[in-house]
């Protein structure tokens with residue numbers, strides 16, 4: 377097969393053709409600076425503010441509470457550090473979970489060097505946060521709780537509404553990293569009971585390098601950057617007009633057809649899971665029932681993920697793994713480990729993440745190639 | 761990320777599998793990432809006439825196992841002990857820095873197999889004396 381079978385959509389996605397086409401004119405034709413007063417600048421301002429309104433409709437919030445940032449990582453940083461630093465007089469304790477993205481975990485670690493303290497809530501074997509444990513970590517000086525909406529490695533959906541309610545009752549700010557929920561789950565911030573929510577464009581067919589931060593009216597995060605007045609001075613930098621137009625359109629497209637995507641991708645995921653379990657021995661499923669419809673994470677016992685990844689790559693199939701051997705730091709995935717899996721299982725974990733472009737033929741071809749791959753690599757392994 | 765030689769050895773590794781009646785077996789683990797390697801050797805007149813491996817590890821670990829076993833086959837025990845992981849990595853066309861430890865594992869596997877062989881020989885000699 378010539379074409380790549382791209383099953384790593386939780387890492388990044390291909391940009392939607394409509395989105396790419398729409399963005400182009402803001403590079404070469406309507407390239408004004410939104411802060412300039414003449415027509416071409418005013419036009420750019422309209423594009424940015426229109427994008428903000430379109431996002432606000434999808435999030436069910438006020439446009440002025442939507443900020444455009446440079447990435448999901450930046451949104452997470454701005455939410456966590458911005459709120460902690462602004463409201464440190466109210467308290468200095470933060471709670472997050474064991475399965476967060478490094479953008480969240482490292483932000484909290486950074487704050488711990490600035491006089492904040494933090495606790496990490498456990499997850500169960502299903503990779504879903506243990507609410508009782510999280511509740512037990514709340515202290516009188518807890519100001520912020522940050523829990524992701526869906527996990528990037530397992531797809532496990534976290535009980536955001538419930539945690540939001542707990543936080544609200546106690547007057548604690550609540551942030552969710554919703555990067556992996558976009559286009560898959562409702563982003564209605566009122567129903568979700570969230571005060572802050574982070575998104576990243578490249579996970580839903582917008583380009584890399586653009587993010588969104590929602591914050592509830594009245595919350596005023598301390599900026600990460602010093603600069604001009606853009607984005608109400610919360611995120612100074614000349615607005616990235618093409619990318620802002622792109623992320624808004626991509627989000628609209630994702631939700632316009634969400635039922636179609638859900639139906640199709642759920643069926644493909646089910647087919648993939650059934651195919652792998654039927655054709656291969658000793659497969660551990662790491663993705664719980666309660667998960668986003670595009671993600672399936674499994675472990676092939678006795679083999680190491682990097683060797684699976686490279687073998688599948690030679691067949692044109694792109695997947696990712698939580699194996700220690702691919703992490704640079706040689707630490708296995710903190711997410712799979714937090715679920716209480718042993719080292720060996722973690723080593724053989726492989727994530728398949730689908731998109732609207734995934735086809736049934738691709739899934740069938742993948743099942744067959746994975747079967748061959750696992751068989752071949754198990755022959756080499758001392759664990760059979 | 762990997763050289764062509766590494767990928768060739770990874771895709772078609774040489775000397776794979778468990779050995780019947782080996783003269784020595786070396787089992788080593790990688791403390792850094794938790795991987796494992798088992799090396800089997802057959803020795804006749806101080807020469808390693810056959811060698812096989814089983815590896816649970818990454819592309820670099822599998823390729824290093826394959827290359828190392830190729831390099832010591834037909835060599836004397838002393839020659840085999842002289843082989844370093846650097847020789848193996850060089851022969852593989854280099855390894856990324858974070859993957860050098862995977863070739864160390866192969867070197868250690870060989871050393872452990874030879875040690876096991878020597879221990880077995882010693883035991884045999886002792887038994888003969890009694």
Ligand SMILES: Cc1ncc(COP(=O)(O)O)c(C=O)c1O
Pocket residue numbers: 386387446447448449450452477479524526527528553555556576577578585586587
């Ligand atoms: C859950 C989660 N949070 C944050 C990020 C970071 O987003 P970005 O790549 O836009 O910085 C990612 C993606 O890498 C993610 O999966």
Ligand code: FES
Pocket residue numbers: 700701702790793795816817818819820821859862
């Ligand atoms: S065996 Fe784990 S990094 Fe090579």
